[in-house]
Amino acid sequence: MSWGLVWFRNDLRVRDHEALLTACLEHAGRIIPVYVFDKRQVGPHARTRLGQFSKCSTPRAQFLVEAVQDLANTLRTHYRGMQLLVYKNALPENVIPKLIAELSTEKQVHVGAVYYHREVCSEERAVEDALRAALCALNQRGELPAVTLRALDGSSTLYHADDLPSGASVGNMPPVFTSWRKLVEKGARIRAPLPMPDPAKVQPLPLSLGCDPIPTCAREVIGDNCEQARLRHRVPWTLPDDATSRVDPRHACPFRGGESAAQERVQAYTFGTDAIARYKATRNGLLGTEYSTKWSPYLALGNVTPRQLYAVLRRYETERPEKKGISTYWVLFELEWRDFFRFTAMRYGNALFWRRGLQAVLRGDPQVAGRSKTWRQDAVLLDRWQTGMTGFPLVDANQRELLATGWMSNRGRQNVASFLTKDLEIDWRLGAEWFESLLLDYDACSNYGNWQYAAGVGLDPRADRHFDVIRQARMYDPEGHYMRRWLPELESCTDWSQVLHLHEHYPEYPAPVVRHLHGGRKNLDDAANAPKCAVRGTKSGSRGRRQTKQTGKPHREPGWMRQAHTGAVDILDNRDGSAALEQNRQTVLDAYLRSQKR
Numbered sequence: 001m002s003w004g005l006v007w008f009r010n011d012l013r014v015r016d017h018e019a020l021l022t023a024c025l026e027h028a029g030r031i032i033p034v035y036v037f038d039k040r041q042v043g044p045h046a047r048t049r050l051g052q053f054s055k056c057s058t059p060r061a062q063f064l065v066e067a068v069q070d071l072a073n074t075l076r077t078h079y080r081g082m083q084l085l086v087y088k089n090a091l092p093e094n095v096i097p098k099l100i101a102e103l104s105t106e107k108q109v110h111v112g113a114v115y116y117h118r119e120v121c122s123e124e125r126a127v128e129d130a131l132r133a134a135l136c137a138l139n140q141r142g143e144l145p146a147v148t149l150r151a152l153d154g155s156s157t158l159y160h161a162d163d164l165p166s167g168a169s170v171g172n173m174p175p176v177f178t179s180w181r182k183l184v185e186k187g188a189r190i191r192a193p194l195p196m197p198d199p200a201k202v203q204p205l206p207l208s209l210g211c212d213p214i215p216t217c218a219r220e221v222i223g224d225n226c227e228q229a230r231l232r233h234r235v236p237w238t239l240p241d242d243a244t245s246r247v248d249p250r251h252a253c254p255f256r257g258g259e260s261a262a263q264e265r266v267q268a269y270t271f272g273t274d275a276i277a278r279y280k281a282t283r284n285g286l287l288g289t290e291y292s293t294k295w296s297p298y299l300a301l302g303n304v305t306p307r308q309l310y311a312v313l314r315r316y317e318t319e320r321p322e323k324k325g326i327s328t329y330w331v332l333f334e335l336e337w338r339d340f341f342r343f344t345a346m347r348y349g350n351a352l353f354w355r356r357g358l359q360a361v362l363r364g365d366p367q368v369a370g371r372s373k374t375w376r377q378d379a380v381l382l383d384r385w386q387t388g389m390t391g392f393p394l395v396d397a398n399q400r401e402l403l404a405t406g407w408m409s410n411r412g413r414q415n416v417a418s419f420l421t422k423d424l425e426i427d428w429r430l431g432a433e434w435f436e437s438l439l440l441d442y443d444a445c446s447n448y449g450n451w452q453y454a455a456g457v458g459l460d461p462r463a464d465r466h467f468d469v470i471r472q473a474r475m476y477d478p479e480g481h482y483m484r485r486w487l488p489e490l491e492s493c494t495d496w497s498q499v500l501h502l503h504e505h506y507p508e509y510p511a512p513v514v515r516h517l518h519g520g521r522k523n524l525d526d527a528a529n530a531p532k533c534a535v536r537g538t539k540s541g542s543r544g545r546r547q548t549k550q551t552g553k554p555h556r557e558p559g560w561m562r563q564a565h566t567g568a569v570d571i572l573d574n575r576d577g578s579a580a581l582e583q584n585r586q587t588v589l590d591a592y593l594r595s596q597k598r
């Protein structure tokens, strides 16, 4: 009887795990679980493509390490000492075939199939293709018996793709969220979560295999490759050495990774504190553990699934009828947004990463159509935004929270994203990559999808909104509790009415880096009254001249800036520039145009 190898990815759990359950059923419980810290994503040299930021900084790496530790513990305790084979700084397409070959030749253990959950975006799918190619190559050379690859859908979405009504199916979905949501709420069911494999029917490998020790902290997987290490000595505010949400006393929630912690958090937010009953009223909060569910980091690593959450919400409504209200529906509504972004990514592929965004697809030609937005090239402004030194307190407080803990509220994200793209006019993809580096809950579909909305290049042009960050601070942090927590320079500030002049009273706090835009329009009348800007908002190009004058040296732009403005054809639109992806992009576009003609 052969063995089933389960390749864990963003599905670090044992409950509602289709791949694990199927492997158990098809191999009579003979399971070999494997996790690989892919060095392209989480490694000492992994960098984002455009901004060259650390691809996975400390908070997220730490959260991931904890989730892997928890999975290893669960497998060991539930399944009679089953060993999770862990590999660091490695590539799945190298490690897995090598392991299968070694098991076969040295231990006479035959792996019949590899089970995993299929991913959506190009980088993740490229790994699946590479694994398939590597296994085929070994098989053709006679070094490995045939191994089946079993790619399963899993429960990464609330609605299963096969259950979507025809008008809302992946190939046919309306581009506007509300239209899609109405169709699925009416016509689709939500599947029940799957049980975890029965421990009595699972059989661990009766031998111990050599692999890497399970890491105990982020440093063991990423080394010093994190934005915290790069910026710690440069920021004039406290950035702790060990940037995790638990260590920083200013945190919104002491996140700990893993399925066990996920279950605790779900229980706490629902039956524990009943905070869920107040969700609709509190969801725009900025401070504290209970203003929103804080389920997203667990969803991102698959420590919990949307279907499990749905089951809890339904149970809560049944068992707490007196608390039943609109709030549980609103959480469901937000989970539907998550689904929408994931299905959108399935449908439009790499357009999720294009500079001109999904707008370009809707308008028919990624090369020339879409919003003709020219993004400003300004490394200084970008740096101010990243380090929370813009002189706009709501933006700065949120950016510092992100850098110190890997967390930011939804209200915060909307504001800082709008500020980067609408006020600073900097390429939205640099903001998305910054979030990718730091966010505990980083999820390619939700992150790039939301950034496109914020930048006004997403599917729904009506969502092209500008947040007035001064007004937003007045509305959501009128007493300044949140801003004071993250801005020690303003600790004694009690009067927030003159936000743009704070630096005059608190000299350690920076002056605003750009003129304030009211409600989405440049307020030209304001120019005369505007405080002196620390870094003046200029049109692209003038910055280069200014710098040359100051330093006496020709100004050299970093690589991403030169690349980002190479003319009409956006060479960076394609996520990795490979011919296959180029073809994929063309196919998506062709299919879309055909469907439009019909």
Ligand SMILES: Cc1cc2nc3c(=O)[nH]c(=O)nc-3n(C[C@H](O)[C@H](O)[C@H](O)COP(=O)(O)OP(=O)(O)OC[C@H]3O[C@@H](n4cnc5c(N)ncnc54)[C@H](O)[C@@H]3O)c2cc1C
Binding pocket: 283, 292, 293, 294, 295, 296, 297, 299, 300, 331, 334, 335, 337, 338, 341, 408, 409, 410, 411, 413, 414, 417, 435, 439, 441, 442, 443, 444, 446, 447, 448, 450, 451, 454
């Ligand atoms: C610029 C920007 C980038 C973002 N990047 C990410 C990201 O990388 N990963 C991520 O999970 N969310 C992202 N979001 C969406 C949202 O901010 C977070 O999901 C939410 O703040 C997480 O907190 P919570 O779990 O307490 O959410 P709750 O308000 O409690 O919502 C419940 C769940 O619904 C889902 N959800 C809520 N809002 C959204 C949304 N706008 N889009 C998609 N799903 C949503 C999340 O899974 C969340 O856990 C981003 C939003 C913006 C504006």
